[in-house]
Amino acid sequence: MTDALFSHFKSQLQRFLTPNEMITSYSKRYAYGTDASFYRLVPKLILALKNKDQVQHVLILANKYNVPLTFRAAGTSLSGQAITDSVLITLTSDWQQADISNSGNKIRLQPGIIGAKANQLLLPYNKKIGPDPASIDSCKIGGIAANNASGMCCGVKQNSYHTLADMTIIFADGTELNTSDKNSCHSFIINKPELINTINQLLNTVKDNTQLSALIRNKYRYKNTCGYGINSLLDFEHPIDVIKHLMIGSEGTLGFIADITFNTVDDYHNKVTGFYIFDDVTLACNLVSQLAKLEIAAIELLDVRSLRSVADRALLQTCLQKNKISHLHENAAALLIEIHAPDSNALDQIQQKAQVLMSQFNSSIIAQVEFTKDHLICSELWQIRKATFPAVGAVRKTGTTVVIEDVTFPTEHLGSGVQALQGLFKKYQYDEAIIFGHALDGNLHFVFTQSFNEQKQIDRYSKFMQDVSHLVAIQFKGSLKAEHGTGRNMAPFVALEWGSDAYQLMQQIKHAFDPNNILNPDVLISDNANIHLENLKTLPTTDNIIDKCIECGFCESVCPSNGFTLTPRQRISVWRRIIELENILAIEPNNNSIKRELDNLKQDYQYLAIDTCAATGLCGLKCPVGINTGEFIKSLRAEKLSTNRLAKHLSKFTADHLNLAVSTSKLGLSAISIANKLASELAIKNSFKLLNKISGKRIPLYYPAWPKGAKAITKTKQQFSSNSIKQVIYIPSCGGRTFAQDKNAEDQRALFEVVSSIFKKAGFEILIPKNINDLCCGMPWASKGDQNTANNTAHALISSIYPLTNNGKTPIIMDASPCTLALDNYSFDNMPIKTFEVTDFIDKFILKHLKITPQLAPITLHISCSSKRQNIEHSIINLAQACANEVLIPSDINCCGFAGDKGFFLPQLNENALRPLEPQLKQCKTGKITEGYSNSRTCEIGLTKATNIPYQSIVYLLDRVSSTFDNY
Numbered sequence: 001m002t003d004a005l006f007s008h009f010k011s012q013l014q015r016f017l018t019p020n021e022m023i024t025s026y027s028k029r030y031a032y033g034t035d036a037s038f039y040r041l042v043p044k045l046i047l048a049l050k051n052k053d054q055v056q057h058v059l060i061l062a063n064k065y066n067v068p069l070t071f072r073a074a075g076t077s078l079s080g081q082a083i084t085d086s087v088l089i090t091l092t093s094d095w096q097q098a099d100i101s102n103s104g105n106k107i108r109l110q111p112g113i114i115g116a117k118a119n120q121l122l123l124p125y126n127k128k129i130g131p132d133p134a135s136i137d138s139c140k141i142g143g144i145a146a147n148n149a150s151g152m153c154c155g156v157k158q159n160s161y162h163t164l165a166d167m168t169i170i171f172a173d174g175t176e177l178n179t180s181d182k183n184s185c186h187s188f189i190i191n192k193p194e195l196i197n198t199i200n201q202l203l204n205t206v207k208d209n210t211q212l213s214a215l216i217r218n219k220y221r222y223k224n225t226c227g228y229g230i231n232s233l234l235d236f237e238h239p240i241d242v243i244k245h246l247m248i249g250s251e252g253t254l255g256f257i258a259d260i261t262f263n264t265v266d267d268y269h270n271k272v273t274g275f276y277i278f279d280d281v282t283l284a285c286n287l288v289s290q291l292a293k294l295e296i297a298a299i300e301l302l303d304v305r306s307l308r309s310v311a312d313r314a315l316l317q318t319c320l321q322k323n324k325i326s327h328l329h330e331n332a333a334a335l336l337i338e339i340h341a342p343d344s345n346a347l348d349q350i351q352q353k354a355q356v357l358m359s360q361f362n363s364s365i366i367a368q369v370e371f372t373k374d375h376l377i378c379s380e381l382w383q384i385r386k387a388t389f390p391a392v393g394a395v396r397k398t399g400t401t402v403v404i405e406d407v408t409f410p411t412e413h414l415g416s417g418v419q420a421l422q423g424l425f426k427k428y429q430y431d432e433a434i435i436f437g438h439a440l441d442g443n444l445h446f447v448f449t450q451s452f453n454e455q456k457q458i459d460r461y462s463k464f465m466q467d468v469s470h471l472v473a474i475q476f477k478g479s480l481k482a483e484h485g486t487g488r489n490m491a492p493f494v495a496l497e498w499g500s501d502a503y504q505l506m507q508q509i510k511h512a513f514d515p516n517n518i519l520n521p522d523v524l525i526s527d528n529a530n531i532h533l534e535n536l537k538t539l540p541t542t543d544n545i546i547d548k549c550i551e552c553g554f555c556e557s558v559c560p561s562n563g564f565t566l567t568p569r570q571r572i573s574v575w576r577r578i579i580e581l582e583n584i585l586a587i588e589p590n591n592n593s594i595k596r597e598l599d600n601l602k603q604d605y606q607y608l609a610i611d612t613c614a615a616t617g618l619c620g621l622k623c624p625v626g627i628n629t630g631e632f633i634k635s636l637r638a639e640k641l642s643t644n645r646l647a648k649h650l651s652k653f654t655a656d657h658l659n660l661a662v663s664t665s666k667l668g669l670s671a672i673s674i675a676n677k678l679a680s681e682l683a684i685k686n687s688f689k690l691l692n693k694i695s696g697k698r699i700p701l702y703y704p705a706w707p708k709g710a711k712a713i714t715k716t717k718q719q720f721s722s723n724s725i726k727q728v729i730y731i732p733s734c735g736g737r738t739f740a741q742d743k744n745a746e747d748q749r750a751l752f753e754v755v756s757s758i759f760k761k762a763g764f765e766i767l768i769p770k771n772i773n774d775l776c777c778g779m780p781w782a783s784k785g786d787q788n789t790a791n792n793t794a795h796a797l798i799s800s801i802y803p804l805t806n807n808g809k810t811p812i813i814m815d816a817s818p819c820t821l822a823l824d825n826y827s828f829d830n831m832p833i834k835t836f837e838v839t840d841f842i843d844k845f846i847l848k849h850l851k852i853t854p855q856l857a858p859i860t861l862h863i864s865c866s867s868k869r870q871n872i873e874h875s876i877i878n879l880a881q882a883c884a885n886e887v888l889i890p891s892d893i894n895c896c897g898f899a900g901d902k903g904f905f906l907p908q909l910n911e912n913a914l915r916p917l918e919p920q921l922k923q924c925k926t927g928k929i930t931e932g933y934s935n936s937r938t939c940e941i942g943l944t945k946a947t948n949i950p951y952q953s954i955v956y957l958l959d960r961v962s963s964t965f966d967n968y
Contacts, residue, residue, distance in 0.1 A: 079487025111142025130158030148249030390624030637785025666709025700904030735937030
């Protein structure tokens with residue numbers, strides 16, 4: 001591709017794509033170019049496409065001008081199949097359509113839907129999609145299909161290939177094929193004779209070559225994603241069937257999957273799980289071969305190093321008892337076994353058969369957690385298994401990356417394969433390497449840490465991969481890729497595994513589908529024998545908070561700025577580049593190109609990464625190694641604050657004069673409310689835009705969802721009036737003290753009045769401290785990076801109210817979930833306290849004292865990110881479901897993006913986070929939703945703005961539908 005051709009291509013795109021759909025900024029291209037692999041390429045151009053018409057037009061132009069394209073879904077791929085230095089095509093949030101048919105037996109999905117969302121939609125039908133990759137909460141359907149991802153219980157029979165019903169494909173020349181439409185198929189056969197003829201020739205080639213047929217048949221007895229899915233040439237006879245199955249696992253090299261229809265599988269709820277540690281991995285693998293004859297859902301193997309990596313797990317320690325993990329033999333291994341069945345009788349029968357087989361190996365079993373139906377124990381066993389990968393990432397040396405590969409051994413050679421891999425680890429001194437995987441399918445993952453900062457380290461990796469390839473493909477006749485896709489990491493070794501005849505088939509397939517080689521070149525098959533050693537990521541030391549990041553992307557699905565500016569992964573990736581460039585400049589101070597790149601990234605980073613981060617901390621919940629990128633961003637805010645004397649002074653002044661600040665805000669809000677009746681909304685909005693600009697963004701932007709100032713708190717007191725044990729200290733939040741209810745809300749009482757009413761009904765005495773207007777949890781300052789003021793403010797609050805708590809025995813409640821979370825982050829010397837978010841306290845201690853008559857009208861519920869971080873979301877859900885017969889909890893809303901007061905100054909973040917919300921409000925069965933609830937006043941303001949529905953604290957609904965028991 002020449003620069004001239006690329007320029008023509010780009011100018012043609014501008015005729016039908018908006019500037020927002022064509023991402024040219026270097027900072028964004030660098031950030032968005034990041035995926036979960038250990039490769040780095042920066043796209044020349046990123047296209048954010050919203051429908052298949054756009055994809056068609058782009059492909060037609062790319063084919064015309066010979067411009068390479070790469071498709072990207074969630075970017076959780078591990079083998080380098082989702083990066084490019086040409087044009088990267090990403091999907092906007094528009095690709096979310098899902099249609100369920102045939103009583104849940106089929107589901108048609110667009111490629112932008114996250115895998116877990118598909119299963120959530122199928123839950124009422126007791127169905128799920130077959131593939132169950134570990135990244136299912138983050139990866140998208142397009143990537144699942146394009147990589148033929150499988151997982152722990154999926155096996156071979158339930159992967160994308162075997163559960164595929166139909167798909168809509170857009171080919172390299174822009175041709176569209178909908179395999180579920182007879183007219184589309186007929187038209188395609190007529191208009192694409194060359195491709196159809198090639199497929200027919202390939203069918204005959206395989207049919208006539210018995211040795212090749214036998215090879216293909218044998219290779220796909222187990223998981224295999226190495227190369228193209230040429231088993232379709234054996235499994236099907238019609239070219240259309242072959243074409244759609246070749247698309248599975250093709251990694252975007254044959255065409256674009258615009259939608260896919262899966263045959264769903266049963267989601268059995270009758271399950272038992274057991275965990276058994278063997279003193280001999282070979283014997284454990286022999287048992288796997290025996291159990292494979294039964295209807296076993298999953299068998300996960302963990303070698304001894306895997307067990308040691310998760311030695312801190314309480315259940316594992318209990319399981320081993322006297323046999324400490326450190327004392328385990330180097331040949332030890334564990335099996336995690338799970339059985340599913342449609343009913344309890346079938347489950348018991350399979351379990352009994354399994355135990356008979358296992359009894360033959362009793363002498364080798366040195367510790368166990370016997371088969372159990374206990375949900376908590378089963379969950380903890382799976383957490384042990386899932387913790388192995390992040391455990392390696394958490395202890396890796398700074399500057400190294402985590403490499404995870406997956407191979408398949410024939411199950412009869414599984415034990416020997418494990419030992420052979422362990423021998424290679426010793427040979428190349430990968431002392432931290434572990435092996436685990438889906439033993440039922442002969443599929444093993446091995447994880448090790450690797451630096452690519454020095455040539456000798458790259459050479460070590462190269463030699464290791466050569467030996468691994470020969471070991472798996474030649475010695476054991478296994479597969480070099482089981483479920484992670486071939487990518488560029490294994491592309492040079494596909495011919496080694498398959499041999500010349502099969503490899504030629506794959507080359508012919510690629511040429512027939514993509515004659516100009518524009519679709520993801522050098523991925524899956526490549527003529528470059530060193531493609532796996534080029535463009536390797538370097539991970540410089542940057543900051544203790546983020547250095548353990550492996551850039552997997554699990555964090556992105558919950559980030560409110562995803563699709564607006566940067567995600568946590570992208571913030572870390574760009575910051576690493578900034579540090580890397582600074583290190584280069586320290587050695588080469590006159591390197592002008594490095595200077596320009598550094599200046600560009602630094603300038604953009606302030607807005608893209610720092611200003612627009614909500615710092616919710618949800619990323620830390622999703623991160624395999626627990627990285628809270630928000631804490632890192634707050635540390636950068638703190639650095640900037642430390643150099644700004646005026647900002648520091650204003651921050652401290654606000655904390656020292658909190659009552660004045662809140663009163664002034666209330667007065668301003670009420671004044672604006674009055675002005676809104678006298679002047680046009682547009683005039684007020686424009687006035688605030690001007691004030692925001694003049695003040696350096698210190699004065700917020702206006703929008704109609706602004707409430708007026710809240711009513712002043714009354715009924716404060718300094719001590720309880722009785723000695724009742726049913727007493728609580730109530731700290732009304734700053735948000736509740738500042739903002740009144742939405743003007744369209746039916747109940748206009750102040751929040752503190754509603755909380756007081758509920759507790760009175762339940763027979764609890766509430767104490768609101770007299771100096772409440774001077775108290776705050778400190779969260780507003782912590783979010784801006786002023787941790788010192790935040791600590792002082794929080795400490796002042798606890799010091800002030802601790803004397804009222806009877807030495808910490810009286811519980812403290814707060815009416816906003818962020819405030820409770822803020823106090824949870826502090827420790828107070830000699831002042832043991834217990835704070836409750838109000839809905840959590842009500843669920844645990846109040847609800848049982850109230851008579852509730854649930855309302856018929858449906859409601860919508862927003863679960864705040866701070867509730868999720870405290871693991872109390874179940875409380876607000878219980879409360880809502882007790883109060884209303886139908887409760888809609890919208891999916892894909894992880895955080896409202898209001899982020900304290902950020903929604904007043906940066907409403908775009910709030911708007912971006914709540915994009916999927918309004919369309920879902922039409923999904924209720926019992927009527928139109930006219931009221932929404934949450935448990936954070938500022939979140940509720942943002943939710944109201946997004947929907948034009950008044951949102952309030954859930955306590956308003958509870959107070960409305962509850963009463964005191966007659967005999968109370």
